[in-house]
Amino acid sequence: MGKWGLALLTAAGIAGVVLAVHGWSGWRPAAAPALAGSSVASSSPAPKATTRAPAPARRSASRAPSASPAPSGTSGPLLSSEPYARVSFRVWPGPMTAAAKQALIGLSVRVRKVASGLSVTAGVAGQAPGSPRVYPGGARVYVVEASLGDDSGNSDYSLGDDGLVVTSRQGRIVQ
Amino acid sequence: MSQAVSGRQAATGKARDAGSPIAALPARAGAAAAEWAPVAGRVLLALVLGWFGYHELVHPGLWTGYVQVAPASSGAAAVLVLIHGWALLMLAVALLAGIATRIAALIAAVLMLEIVISLTVTAGLSDLTLRDVGVLGLAACLTGISSQRLTLRR
Numbered sequence: 001m002g003k004w005g006l007a008l009l010t011a012a013g014i015a016g017v018v019l020a021v022h023g024w025s026g027w028r029p030a031a032a033p034a035l036a037g038s039s040v041a042s043s044s045p046a047p048k049a050t051t052r053a054p055a056p057a058r059r060s061a062s063r064a065p066s067a068s069p070a071p072s073g074t075s076g077p078l079l080s081s082e083p084y085a086r087v088s089f090r091v092w093p094g095p096m097t098a099a100a101k102q103a104l105i106g107l108s109v110r111v112r113k114v115a116s117g118l119s120v121t122a123g124v125a126g127q128a129p130g131s132p133r134v135y136p137g138g139a140r141v142y143v144v145e146a147s148l149g150d151d152s153g154n155s156d157y158s159l160g161d162d163g164l165v166v167t168s169r170q171g172r173i174v175q
Numbered sequence: 176m177s178q179a180v181s182g183r184q185a186a187t188g189k190a191r192d193a194g195s196p197i198a199a200l201p202a203r204a205g206a207a208a209a210e211w212a213p214v215a216g217r218v219l220l221a222l223v224l225g226w227f228g229y230h231e232l233v234h235p236g237l238w239t240g241y242v243q244v245a246p247a248s249s250g251a252a253a254v255l256v257l258i259h260g261w262a263l264l265m266l267a268v269a270l271l272a273g274i275a276t277r278i279a280a281l282i283a284a285v286l287m288l289e290i291v292i293s294l295t296v297t298a299g300l301s302d303l304t305l306r307d308v309g310v311l312g313l314a315a316c317l318t319g320i321s322s323q324r325l326t327l328r329r
Contacts, residue, residue, distance in 0.1 A: 005274040005327045012268035016261040019232035023260075027235050027253045 076173035079165060084144050088165055092118075092141035103145035109164065111141050117174070122164050135174045138166040213320045217270050217280075220313050224283060225267030231260025243293060262286070270317075273326025280317035287311035 001009075079085050089100035092111040096104070110121040110132075118138035123130045144163040166174045231238050238260075239245075239252035246252060263286070269279035287310050294304045 001275050002327065005272065008272055008327065009265065009268060009274060012265055013261075016228070016232060016264045019229065019264070020257040020261055023232045023235045023257055024253065026233075 078171050079142065079167050079173055080171055082173070088142040088144050090140055091143050100143065103143045107143065107164075109141065109143065118166060120164070120166060135166040137168045138174045139169040140167045140171075141165070142167065210324060213317065214324050216313055217273070217276060217317055217323065220280070220283065220310065220317065221267040221270035223310055224263045224270070228260045228263030228265075228267055231256050232264065235260070241293075243297070259286075273323060276323060276326060277318050277321065280314050284311060284314035284318060287314055 079088060082088075089097065089103040091100050091104055091109055108121075108123045112119040112121075112132070114134060117134060117136045118141065119132045119134050120138070120141060121130060121132040142165040144165055168174055235253040235256040238256045239247040239249075242252040242255050245255060262282075266279050266283050266286075269275060270283070287307060291304060291307050291311055294301070294307065
């Protein structure tokens with residue numbers, strides 16, 4: 001490796017560090033994509049069953065309330081007021097838009113109406129689904145997909161930007 | 176006698192054909208491929224590594240879910256993703272510029288092997304995993320090519 005090569009690698013290394021600082025500054029858990037907010041996290045069933053579950057899934061699993069769901073009527077902020085609203089796609093009730101269908105790629109979401117709200121079972125397509133979870137007062141189910149570009153065929157290349165949100169009829173995120 | 180003459184004529188014709196530009200085309204194409212295909216492979220591998228490296232650096236939160244040794248929401252996972260992304264970026268630059276290409280390809284192959292094993296163990300064989308196997312194969316192939324065109328030697 002000559003001096004030019006060394007200089008180029010040094011420049012690339014510095015550029016990489018600058019990018020890393022930029023990435024780190026934008027990473028903060030509260031600002032992480034889609035499901036980082038506590039309200040959303042607690043409203044999201046763990047959509048991934050494997051240990052390779054993406055960040056949102058693990059967050060939701062770790063922050064999810066224990067066995068007993070929140071009382072009916074408890075709701076969080078409006079989904080439309082959340083920064084990830086623009087990357088939230090309604091998957092239930094239908095009909096789904098083309099973008100919603102694409103956002104759903106790689107995920108398996110089953111929704112069933114129950115007396116108190118919605119029962120949602122979510123998981124990674126092709127793998128064992130997680131256990132169903134009841135959302136009292138839930139009326140709509142959204143898939144949050146920060147980047148549709150990582151969905152291809154029946155695969156989602158980066159599950160780290162996926163998540164699930166359940167809202168009430170009024171569009172408030174169900175706790 | 177006439178058979179011997181015709182045999183000589185055929186041999187002469189073959190020799191003439193072998194010397195013609197058309198007959199030499201496959202050989203020349205093969206030589207060009209041998210010369211430039213490693214460059215194409217190197218550049219394309221660099222593009223793949225550079226793309227993922229850049230995105231891991233800029234959006235580490237999208238990739239922390241793939242970190243096995245730390246909780247996805249932890250800062251440690253983000254730091255590991257950033258380090259991984261930085262390494263990928265450096266490898267991409269090295270391959271693109273032709274700096275220590277065999278060593279860069281070897282490191283890339285090791286990284287790809289880790290990714291393939293990790294994906295296979297945690298999520299099983301999938302089309303995505305097999306695509307990474309292809310990238311691993313390309314990196315492994317480049318470790319065996321000593322002299323290449325368009326390399327930065329000085």
